[in-house]
Amino acid sequence: MAGVSNGNALKDWSIRLSKWFWGKRSFGWIAVALNILLGVIVTLLFTDPSTLPRLPIGRAFQNPLIIVIIFIGRTPLTGGWVMVER
Numbered sequence: 001m002a003g004v005s006n007g008n009a010l011k012d013w014s015i016r017l018s019k020w021f022w023g024k025r026s027f028g029w030i031a032v033a034l035n036i037l038l039g040v041i042v043t044l045l046f047t048d049p050s051t052l053p054r055l056p057i058g059r060a061f062q063n064p065l066i067i068v069i070i071f072i073g074r075t076p077l078t079g080g081w082v083m084v085e086r
Contacts, residue, residue: 043055
């Protein structure tokens with residue numbers, strides 16, 4: 001056949017779309033980090049300081065090493081190890 005079959009066109013289109021999304025993955029991580037940062041800032045601004053230690057975010061500030069260990073331990077489970085191997 002002279003032209004591209006319909007199945008190959010769909011495959012080529014999906015590959016181009018996947019490569020485009022792969023190139024935008026840093027934007028996704030930035031959006032996640034910004035969301036977490038804004039959540040922490042809003043929590044600190046609108047929470048009564050006397051109740052902060054009883055909240056989960058207060059416990060995170062009291063035990064930062066545990067939080068760091070949890071995040072490092074979860075990184076391989078979320079596919080973060082793929083970026084390290086590049």
